[in-house]
Amino acid sequence: MSTFDASTLVYVLQIVIGGLLVGIGVHFVPVGGAPAAMAQATGVGTGTVQLATGSGLTGLISAGLMMSVTDNILLIVLSGAVGAMIMIDVTMLVGNWVYIYGVGVPPVAAKTDYDPITKDPQPPYISPGTVGHGVPTVSYVSGTIGGLMGGAGGSLIYYALMNINGVSGLSAFFAIGIFVVNAVIASYNIQGTIEGFHDPKFKRVPRAVQACFVATLIIGIFAVLIHGGA
Amino acid sequence: MSVAAGGGESKIDKTKLTMYGLGGGVLGIYLAHVLNMVTGTGYFSFLAGLGAIAAVLMGADAVRRVCAYGIGTGVPSIGMMAMGMGLVAAWFGLAVAGVAGPIIGIAIAMGFGYFVGMLANKIIKMNIPVMEEVLMSLGGAGAMVIIGLSVVISGQIGYQDMLNDVVFTGYIAIVFIAGALAILQPFNANLGPDETQDRTLVLAISTGALGMFAAGIGSLVTVGVGGAVLTMLIAAAIWLKAFLWFFKLVKRDSSGVVGTGLLPEGGL
Numbered sequence: 001m002s003t004f005d006a007s008t009l010v011y012v013l014q015i016v017i018g019g020l021l022v023g024i025g026v027h028f029v030p031v032g033g034a035p036a037a038m039a040q041a042t043g044v045g046t047g048t049v050q051l052a053t054g055s056g057l058t059g060l061i062s063a064g065l066m067m068s069v070t071d072n073i074l075l076i077v078l079s080g081a082v083g084a085m086i087m088i089d090v091t092m093l094v095g096n097w098v099y100i101y102g103v104g105v106p107p108v109a110a111k112t113d114y115d116p117i118t119k120d121p122q123p124p125y126i127s128p129g130t131v132g133h134g135v136p137t138v139s140y141v142s143g144t145i146g147g148l149m150g151g152a153g154g155s156l157i158y159y160a161l162m163n164i165n166g167v168s169g170l171s172a173f174f175a176i177g178i179f180v181v182n183a184v185i186a187s188y189n190i191q192g193t194i195e196g197f198h199d200p201k202f203k204r205v206p207r208a209v210q211a212c213f214v215a216t217l218i219i220g221i222f223a224v225l226i227h228g229g230a
Numbered sequence: 231m232s233v234a235a236g237g238g239e240s241k242i243d244k245t246k247l248t249m250y251g252l253g254g255g256v257l258g259i260y261l262a263h264v265l266n267m268v269t270g271t272g273y274f275s276f277l278a279g280l281g282a283i284a285a286v287l288m289g290a291d292a293v294r295r296v297c298a299y300g301i302g303t304g305v306p307s308i309g310m311m312a313m314g315m316g317l318v319a320a321w322f323g324l325a326v327a328g329v330a331g332p333i334i335g336i337a338i339a340m341g342f343g344y345f346v347g348m349l350a351n352k353i354i355k356m357n358i359p360v361m362e363e364v365l366m367s368l369g370g371a372g373a374m375v376i377i378g379l380s381v382v383i384s385g386q387i388g389y390q391d392m393l394n395d396v397v398f399t400g401y402i403a404i405v406f407i408a409g410a411l412a413i414l415q416p417f418n419a420n421l422g423p424d425e426t427q428d429r430t431l432v433l434a435i436s437t438g439a440l441g442m443f444a445a446g447i448g449s450l451v452t453v454g455v456g457g458a459v460l461t462m463l464i465a466a467a468i469w470l471k472a473f474l475w476f477f478k479l480v481k482r483d484s485s486g487v488v489g490t491g492l493l494p495e496g497g498l
Contacts, residue, residue, distance in 0.1 A: 033304065047304040169397040170321065173406060177314035181346065184303070184311040189354050192302035211353040215346055222338065223318050226325040228393070 012220050014160040018175075019182045019216025021153025023208045026052050026186035027201075028146030029088065030139035033193045035131070039103045042110055042132030042139060042195045044095045048187030049180060052150055054091065056179045059084030059151030060172055063158055076159050077152050084151025085144055092135045092143050099134035107134030112198045117141055132195070142196030154179050165228030174223050181219060182212045240427050244291060248367055251288025252336070255281040255374035259332050263387045272385040272457030275449055276464045279442035282378030282409070283468070286438035287431055289371030289413035294430050296364040297417055301356070305421065308368065309414025313406055315342040315365075316372025324377070324389050331387060336373045343369025368413070375409040375441070382445040382461055385453035401448040408441040429479040436472035439465045 029051050032043025044051060062083025066076045099105055108125040109115060110132030115122060118137050126132055135143070157178050161171035189208040190201045258281020265274035289312060297305050316339045323335025346369075347362035381387060383405070384395035396402050416434040417425070446461035 033302075047307060049303070049307040049310050053310070167393065167397060169400060169402055170393070173397075173402050174318055174321070176406070177317040180310045180314040184307045184314075185346065185350065185354065187303045187307060188301065188350055188356055192304065207353055207355070211349040214353075215349055218345060219315070219318050219342060222322045226318075226322050 011160040015220035018153040018156035023212030025149030052183035055084040055088040058087035063155030080155025081151040085147035088147035139196040167228040254284025272453030276461040278381035283438035285374035290416040290434035292367035305418040312368035312372035320373040339369035339373035412437040439469035
């Protein structure tokens with residue numbers, strides 16, 4: 001059993017910050033769930049956990065690659081963030097191709113009258129009977145920010161665990177474990193769907209911050225006590 | 231609260247299922263360990279796989295109980311969360327408690343589950359009355375499935391051996407995702423207003439057997455060909471039996487398709 005000293009406390013702190021980043025990041029990702037899969041709601045047509053895990057795992061892979069050449073925490077976390085951003089951006093881009101060229105709908109947000117970034121009016125483009133469709137500019141930018149936070153959070157957890165047990169397989173899967181717990185708590189907070197930072201549901205972030213903080217702290221304390229064998 | 235995603239009557243009581251799941255899971259894991267140690271072979275690894283199937287049953291029933299409330303995020307989310315909590319708790323138990331590891335791990339996973347359920351109800355305000363109890367079962371089931379499938383691969387409970395056989399080989403990825411799918415798939419495939427408990431649980435046996443089969447393939451290089459083939463054969467037999475049973479229940483529960491002929495002249 002690892003001893004519990006000052007540096008362990010720092011690692012617990014890093015894990016908690018990582019968990020919080022994941023929990024907040026999920027609120028930025030435009031998740032549409034099943035309605036979006038039928039182009040009847042704004043966002044990518046799948047669940048939060050699938051999107052968050054997909055981008056988070058890509059972030060972990062890029063963070064792991066960076067960790068094999070350097071110990072610099074900033075480079076590792078940035079590398080993880082960029083990996084997750086690329087993954088979520090590609091998902092949203094290809095999703096948009098399907099919505100635009102396949103389904104034949106323009107990307108439009110339903111929770112705001114004007115896109116805060118492009119200032120384009122939104123309501124004229126919403127098909128009757130739907131609550132938006134596709135991934136409009138504001139949701140795309142929001143999703144990229146979400147990828148940044150999720151990837152950075154995941155790689156921070158990985159970095160902390162790697163310094164404790166030194167076993168990449170164990171650290172990666174513990175990071176995934178802590179990652180999915182926070183992603184699911186956050187997605188319960190938004191009840192499964194959100195359009196991005198302009199969505200009224202985004203105001204619920206403080207609740208997720210509290211819940212993710214406590215949950216990550218408890219799981220993190222156990223995770224740092226696991227050693228990497230002889 | 232309305233029943234949003236279906237979920238019919240429960241014929242088998244949840245307490246009974248939880249008891250059998252916990253008892254079967256722990257018994258399977260320890261029997262595999264002890265019999266393998268005593269005989270010095272890997273032939274009894276399949277018992278841990280049977281334990282994992284018992285745990286999958288308990289988890290799948292917990293999933294169907296909570297998802298009947300309509301959690302809004304899809305069924306997979308709660309299965310993945312169970313595995314996330316179970317993974318950390320299971321390996322913590324194995325790392326600090328030696329042979330008592332599985333029991334400690336399962337207990338801690340259930341603690342995590344209760345706690346996260348409380349957070350979901352108190353802070354996120356989901357207000358699902360069964361949340362704490364269900365996540366407790368799910369955390370325990372997740373930990374048991376992870377330990378069970380890991381013991382199938384390593385053949386025994388011992389932190390260093392399990393690290394060598396399960397983590398360094400990368401099989402932990404298969405254990406994680408096959409276990410998660412085994413727990414979440416049964417209800418995800420059956421949900422709807424006509425969902426019945428026996429159909430979901432029979433599908434859980436078949437998905438659990440598939441997880442056991444995958445772990446059996448992993449154990450080819452770790453416990454030896456004899457033990458691995460025995461695990462795979464038993465898993466395949468269970469899967470076949472359960473799947474045929476499931477098919478029969480699907481036919482029982484499905485609506486009849488009756489030919490009515492063409493509409494009569496002027497019938498529109």
